[in-house]
Amino acid sequence: MKLSREEQRMRGKQEVLELYIKNQSRLCAYAHSFIKDYDTCKDIVQDVFLNFYENDFNHIVKAINKDGYLFSCVRNRCLDYLKGQSVRDRYMEKIVKELSRVEEDAVSEYEVKELSGLLEKAVNSLCNPTYTIFYKSRIEGKKNSEIAEEMGISIKTVEAHITKAVKQIKLVIKNLAIILLLATCLGRIML
Incomplete structure (x- = not known):
């Protein structure tokens, strides 16, 4: 029996929720190897799954190696976060220099x-x-x-x-x- 588009969507979302419950703690520990703030790690993992849940659940559902895909997504988000922190620090330094120059x-x-x-x-x-x-x-x-x-x-x-x-x-x-x-x-x- 072929599932309707809506049934496929709901099944995909359910699978994302199950993956979150199963992998959340492991992914948070992995994120913690990049970022030492555990709350930030939890936010990153939640953001990855929220993105799947709201937008791209088919990517994770269709992935052959779901664990590898999840770990890659979390690693990339961690690296984006660290890059953002670096850019934010440079941006704030520019503002301080500009204020002191004025x-x-x-x-x-x-x-x-x-x-x-x-x-x-x-x-x-x-x-x-x-x-x-x-x-x-x-x-x-x-x-x-x-x-x-x-x-x-x-x-x-x-x-x-x-x-x-x-x-x-x-x-x-x-x-x-x-x-x-x-x-x-x-x-x-x-x-």
Whole structure:
């Protein structure tokens, strides 16, 4: 008896759930060999399975060596995470350098660190899909269509997340500008 498309889809999703239950702890331990934060490892493994569950469950269902495929997916996500951390650190260093260059005379090193920390918090406070999409767009320089295809979402959704991220970061930058202006004015008054 041939299964309907919907029945195949439900069976595929059920198999993904069963694979998750069976392999979650092993995959988390494997991810921990790359990333030393266990919560991040759990998130990575969950993201891999969530992606299968929501988008590509046929890939894992049809894979000949399911374990090998899962371990490869987790390894790749771990490497992407580590690459992202490296890029994020370089990005924050650029921001700190730029802030210190703008107002070296009026703003102390302590204030620059504090302001760059606020900006870093703004970027880090973006919720996960928004942060990931913003990172891929602004840091990695990917096109919206590439991001949409990679994440299995529409281009409009990608655009909405980027707009949301930019608005949140602009709000923080606006507040930083006010703080810089106040620091400059206070510095002149005290002289």
